[in-house]
Structures are given as C-alpha cells and as structure tokens.
Amino acid sequence: xxxxxxxxxxxxxxxxxxxxxxxxxxxxxxxxxHFLLYIRELIGETHELYMETLLExxxxxxxxxxxxxxxxxxxxxxxENVFTILIEERLxxxxxxxxxxxxxxxxxxxxxxxxMSPAPGIEQQSLDQLETVSRVQKKIxxxxxxxxxxxxxxxxxxxxxxxxxxxxCATLVREKLGESAGRLLQTMLEISRGHEGILNEERSTPVxxxxxxxxxxxxEGNSEVVRIESTLENLSIDTSELISCVGDSYGHATYxxxxxxxxxxxxxxxIEAIVRERFGGPACRIFRLLLLKRNLEQKQIAEMAxxxxxxxxxxxxxxxxxxxxxxxxxxxxxxxxxxxxxxLWRVDLLSVVEQVGRELYHATSNLRARxxxxxxxxxxxxxxxxxxxxxxxxxxxxxxxxNLMRMRTIATRLESxxxxxxxxxxxxxxF
Amino acid sequence: MGAGRTPPRENGRVPEAxxxxxxxxxxxxxxxxxxxxxALLLKGPRTLRDLVRDTVRxxxxxRHASEALDMIVTLTVHLSRSAGTKSKPLPAGxxxxxxx
Numbered sequence: 001x002x003x004x005x006x007x008x009x010x011x012x013x014x015x016x017x018x019x020x021x022x023x024x025x026x027x028x029x030x031x032x033x034h035f036l037l038y039i040r041e042l043i044g045e046t047h048e049l050y051m052e053t054l055l056e057x058x059x060x061x062x063x064x065x066x067x068x069x070x071x072x073x074x075x076x077x078x079x080e081n082v083f084t085i086l087i088e089e090r091l092x093x094x095x096x097x098x099x100x101x102x103x104x105x106x107x108x109x110x111x112x113x114x115x116m117s118p119a120p121g122i123e124q125q126s127l128d129q130l131e132t133v134s135r136v137q138k139k140i141x142x143x144x145x146x147x148x149x150x151x152x153x154x155x156x157x158x159x160x161x162x163x164x165x166x167x168x169c170a171t172l173v174r175e176k177l178g179e180s181a182g183r184l185l186q187t188m189l190e191i192s193r194g195h196e197g198i199l200n201e202e203r204s205t206p207v208x209x210x211x212x213x214x215x216x217x218x219x220e221g222n223s224e225v226v227r228i229e230s231t232l233e234n235l236s237i238d239t240s241e242l243i244s245c246v247g248d249s250y251g252h253a254t255y256x257x258x259x260x261x262x263x264x265x266x267x268x269x270x271i272e273a274i275v276r277e278r279f280g281g282p283a284c285r286i287f288r289l290l291l292l293k294r295n296l297e298q299k300q301i302a303e304m305a306x307x308x309x310x311x312x313x314x315x316x317x318x319x320x321x322x323x324x325x326x327x328x329x330x331x332x333x334x335x336x337x338x339x340x341x342x343x344l345w346r347v348d349l350l351s352v353v354e355q356v357g358r359e360l361y362h363a364t365s366n367l368r369a370r371x372x373x374x375x376x377x378x379x380x381x382x383x384x385x386x387x388x389x390x391x392x393x394x395x396x397x398x399x400x401x402x403n404l405m406r407m408r409t410i411a412t413r414l415e416s417x418x419x420x421x422x423x424x425x426x427x428x429x430x431f
Numbered sequence: 432m433g434a435g436r437t438p439p440r441e442n443g444r445v446p447e448a449x450x451x452x453x454x455x456x457x458x459x460x461x462x463x464x465x466x467x468x469x470a471l472l473l474k475g476p477r478t479l480r481d482l483v484r485d486t487v488r489x490x491x492x493x494r495h496a497s498e499a500l501d502m503i504v505t506l507t508v509h510l511s512r513s514a515g516t517k518s519k520p521l522p523a524g525x526x527x528x529x530x531x
Contacts, residue, residue: 017479026455429448
C-alpha cells in the first residue's frame with residue numbers, strides 16, 4: 001500500500017514510525033481511467049503507456065520505468081523525451097522523501113532515498129506543501145538538466161484534478177457565454193496554471209491582457225485579436241462574476257478567473273438538476289426561488305413560484321424531508337404559539353452540497369457492490385476463461401455464453417456509470 | 432445567485448468516503464489490506480506494532496464469531512434432528528460448551 005501511495009509513513013514524537021492512511025490517494029484509484037483518457041487525448045498514446053505503467057506500479061525509478069515501457073512498446077524510438085514531457089507538464093511528480101515529523105518536519109529517509117532528502121528546516125503543514133517542495137526539487141534538477149536516477153516517480157493526481165477543474169470551469173463558461181468565451185477562459189487558466197499552489201484555489205493568478213492576446217495569437221491568428229478583446233470585455237462585465245479585472249499593467253488590463261465562483265455555479269446547476277429529477281419542475285422552481293431570495297414564508301413562496309398553496313406545502317415538506325431546504329421558526333411572542341410565529345424557509349447551500357457529496361460516494365459504493373456481485377455470479381466461467389491459453393477455444397455451453405454476454409453488458413454499463421458519477425464526485429467533493 | 436461560497440471538502444471526514452476507500456482497498460489489494468485500511472481509518476495513525484495488534488484482534492474476533500456461528504448452526508441442526516428421534520451425541524465443540 002505504501003508502494004501505491006495509499007499509506008504515508010509518519011515519524012511520531014517518540015521517534016517511532018507511524019502509518020497514516022491516504023484516503024484521497026485511495027479514491028484517486030477510481031479516476032485512473034479518466035487520467036489515461038486525458039493523456040491519450042491531450043498528448044499521445046506513448047505517454048499514455050508511461051502513465052499506465054506508472055499507475056500499475058504505484059512508484060518507479062525512471063530507469064525501471066523506461067525499461068518496462070520499452071519492453072511493452074517494442075519500438076526503437078527514444079522514449080526519454082516522452083518522460084521529460086510528462087515531468088514538464090507536472091503530470092508525474094517525485095515521491096516526497098522521508099516521513100513527516102509531527103506534521104511539521106521532514107527527516108532523512110533510509111537506503112537509496114537518503115540522498116534525496118530535502119534541505120533541513122523545511123516545514124510542511126500538508127501534503128499540498130509536500131507537493132510544492134517536490135516541485136522545487138524538480139525545478140532544481142531540471143535546471144541542472146538531468147533527472148536523478150534515484151528519484152522515485154509517481155502520477156501527480158492533484159495536477160490531473162486541477163486540469164479537470166479547469167476543464168469544468170471552461171465548459172460552464174462555454175455553455176453560458178459561447179464557444180469563444182469558453183476557449184478564452186481555458187487559455188487564461190492554462191497561462192496561470194503553473195502558478196497555482198493548491199488544488200482548491202479561489203482565484204487564478206492575475207493574467208495580463210497582452211499575455212492572453214500573445215498566447216491566443218499563436219493559436220488563432222491576427223484577425224482574432226479584436227474578437228478576443230470583445231470576448232474578454234463581455235466576460236468581465238458578466239453579472240455572474242466569472243472573471244474580475246484586478247488592475248492595469250503597462251496599459252493592459254489584468255484579469256483573474258474566479259474559479260470558486262464558477263465551481264459554485266456548476267454545483268448549483270447540478271443540484272437543481274437533481275431536485276428537478278427527484279421532485280419535479282415545480283419543486284426545482286421553489287428551490288431556485290429560495291436560493292435567490294433566502295428566507296421566505298410558505299405563502300410568499302406559493303405566490304412567487306405561482307404554485308397553489310397546497311402543492312407548495314407538499315413540495316416544501318418533501319424537500320425538507322430530504323434535507324434540501326430548512327425551516328426556521330421566528331416567534332413573535334415568548335409563548336411560541338404557532339399562530340404568532342413566522343415559519344421561514346431557506347436553502348443552506350453548504351449543507352446541501354455536503355449531502356449531495358455524501359450521496360455521490362454512497363451511490364458509487366452501491367454501483368461497485370453491484371458490479372462485484374455481477375462478476376461473482378459468473379466467477380467460475382471467468383476463471384475458466386482466465387486459465388485457458390486460447391480464449392476463443394474455451395468449451396462453454398450456450399447458457400454460459402449467454403450469461404457471459406449478459407454479464408459483460410451489465411459490467412460495461414455499471415463501469416461507465418461509476419465513471420460518470422466520478423465526474424460529479426470531483427465537482428462536489430474535490431474541487 | 433444568492434448562495435454563499437462553499438469551501439473545499441475533506442474526504443477524510445466523510446464516512447461514505449471512508450467506506451468507499453475501504454472497498455477500493457479490498458478490491459485492489461485484498462482482504463488483509465482491507466483490515467489494515469479499516470484499522471488505520473478507525474484509529475488514525477498507528478505504529479506497526481499497534482497495527483498488528485489491532486488487525487490480529489479484529490481478524491481473531493471475526494474468526495471467533497464465525498466459529499460461534501458454525502457451532503450454533505450445528506447445534507440447531509442437531510436439535511432439530513433429535514427432536515423427533517432418539518438423542519444422538521453432540522458434536523465435539525458443542526459438547527465441550529455443554530459440559531463447561
């Protein structure tokens with residue numbers, strides 16, 4: 001489990017090594033197909049092979065990785081360059097060396113990793129900061145023009161999550177303001193990506209208009225400059241506050257992307273879709289109204305949402321039962337008599353987001369359990385297939401073949417559902 | 432939208448996430464790793480010695496529970512069979528409990 005980055009060794013106060021579970025790293029395992037798909041689409045299949053090998057082995061030294069990939073690849077092409085690209089793109093990272101001491105200090109590791117220990121006195125509060133240190137180490141080694149042979153490398157899941165976050169932001173802007181706005185936002189995030197420290201940054205680092213134009217100029221040509229400028233202006237004056245103008249430098253405006261704001265909008269959109277799906281259109285109207293107006297009485301809700309009072313009451317109590325809305329009592333007199341009490345309805349977005357996040361994990365568990373159950377039903381046939389040398393000549397009865405086909409269809413559906421669900425898990429629990 | 436800013440989540444605190452993580456570990460690394468994972472999730476960072484003690488105790492408890500269940504099943508079968516017929520000698524483990 002340490003090899004696969006699921007457990008982290010810690011140094012306790014009395015110099016014993018303790019082991020801590022890395023829940024996030026374990027849950028990243030569900031996202032491996034997304035990582036591979038992203039690499040294949042963005043960079044290429046050889047890079048995907050590198051990534052696949054690294055994911056399969058957890059952590060590897062560069063030489064060992066090259067050997068494994070060369071063996072698999074079988075080509076004569078030099079693969080050193082492929083790995084360098086992955087390092088430069090920060091899609092792989094060096095494994096932080098040693099143990100954390102009381103969550104603050106790092107001490108020197110054992111055996112081969114001893115020389116790779118960071119400088120003494122470096123204090124680290126979290127794994128994100130550990131990542132930052134490893135980035136600094138990488139920069140130093142890159143500046144020296146070499147990759148240390150003793151360094152252990154692993155997949156940088158945080159970088160993948162960061163890129164998925166950027167893609168989600170750009171997708172929302174594309175849906176809201178059009179293709180060019182989405183592309184522009186993606187460009188801004190690409191420019192500022194290198195400066196992002198943690199995954200959940202509230203805003204991107206400021207990007208100068210000239211940089212955006214230069215970056216886009218290379219991609220799209222001269223004629224697009226005017227269009228880009230107008231898109232940028234549209235984005236900055238949009239009432240959703242997707243980007244903010246934070247100042248001027250050398251006659252050019254500087255912008256930053258309000259990523260937290262965009263993620264909030266995505267979450268609200270998804271929650272509204274869930275409410276619509278589970279309780280119907282009128283319930284979604286009520287939910288949206290409460291989100292906009294905060295505290296409202298039942299009668300006000302019925303009037304504003306244009307729904308009969310009786311139906312409004314039913315829908316509100318359904319939403320209350322599922323904890324999508326809350327009710328607050330404001331008594332006018334000290335005896336708390338219902339006739340002299342205001343009952344205000346509201347949406348607590350934070351708790352709804354948490355609840356949906358929990359439900360998503362629960363749904364993922366259920367899907368996986370169902371998948372395991374379906375596989376266990378055909379366990380004997382699958383073992384027979386696995387043990388056979390030539391899979392096409394396995395003697396199977398007609399019923400077995402039929403069951404196998406059925407199981408494959410179900411497994412494909414369940415696996416794709418898990419992957420689709422994981423996109424929502426990212427939005428509600430990771431971003 | 433009149434919604435407040437939602438802060439980032441920590442999966443380490445969500446019970447559903449922990450449960451899912453345990454399932455993933457069992458599927459990826461096997462049952463024993465699942466025990467280690469569960470022990471670490473329940474009790475936080477542990478030394479190897481504590482971890483061995485916790486996981487062995489857990490697996491022993493499970494083994495004892497499984498043995499007890501087997502014994503109950505055997506006893507029930509024995510009693511149901513002997514209800515209409517002449518009594519037969521009890522199985523070894525059950526006999527031990529009886530005499531104790």
